[in-house]
Amino acid sequence: MTTSLPPAVALVPGFFGFEHRGSSTYFADRFVAGLRGVLEARGVVGVPVLSVSTVGIGSLSHRQTDLLTELRALETPTARERRLGGPRSWHLVGHSSGGVDAAMLLREGALIQSEGMSSFANGWGPWADLVERIASVTTIAAPHFGTGFADSPLARFASGNWSLDALRDMAMGTLDTARRGDLSSRLAFARSASPTFERLPMFLVRMMFRNELAKDLRPELLSPLSARPLRPSMQGRVFSIATVAPRPPPDHSDKLFRDMWRWTHEGALRSSSPPPPRTADLDAATLRLPSQKAIPLPPIDAADNDGVVTTCRQMLGEIIGLVIGDHVDVLGRYRRSSLVDEKLIDPGLLTSGADFGDDQFFELLLRVGDRIARVVTSS
16 A cells, blocks of 8 residues: 555545535535535644535446546646646545445455455556555445445335335325425435436336346345455555434324335345444444434334334444434534524435434544544654
């Protein structure tokens, strides 16, 4: 691993893969600025923190190639733009399936499609130099060993397996989303996650009939891939933060979140792939954020989740935190109101009841930035 090169941080998005479209971004702007601020406060000055994109809903192998292409492009000057000016030592921070994308770069070979499934090749070919320059990986709410949501009615619907249950649940979720406040902000994020008008027809076809990512994220398929050993050089450089939401009651105010949590819970119970052995005690208070240590929470079981990803399947490398929040709170997409006039600033995308706010968000960034700073300074 090359450690003498200047560092850079890349934020890797999840399922939809977009970095920005118009004024909407996948990671909230304060995520980028806040992480940069944490690094600066720890003496790691002038490190670029960049959001990247991957191909949405593609297979893990397709997303991997797209991510590597994006990183190489950022290092390569063009006639009009210097970009990063040359090779970098990369620190990857991945959310959701973006965390899986980042972690899969730490094995001995690239992912390939074989008989409709992702598997490992021998070696990295033209990507070897770039892969060797990955200095650390931090994942947040990443389904390293799959998720029950991948076997939900919505995921099966998106993979072409339509059912009356899926149609019913989607219709009820859509009505509930329309009923809740500030529909315009949620629609803006949804538009950002969709491709441009010219590419929309192919996107819909791929999502309805060839959603390879939903298939790859099933525990039965992903667990064997994530069980492959990491490269020895990455020991002590891989960190993960798990997320869990409070179990929603039947009359939960956000019916969409309630249904997503239930789908993920039931999918985990149906899975024939057992959860991986716990490498850390997820119920330990030391893993929680400081402001969340006193929150009462039942012991985390094999089906608890954040509304999208099964919690006990998110652990890889050193577990540096357990966040009580939903799947998108950790992006900075949580409900925010002005303390001056109580005006709604951001409605958030889901309402889990976790009471996740600014304090918890910046405590999360401190965990992430601290580990990156340690690796940078030790190198």
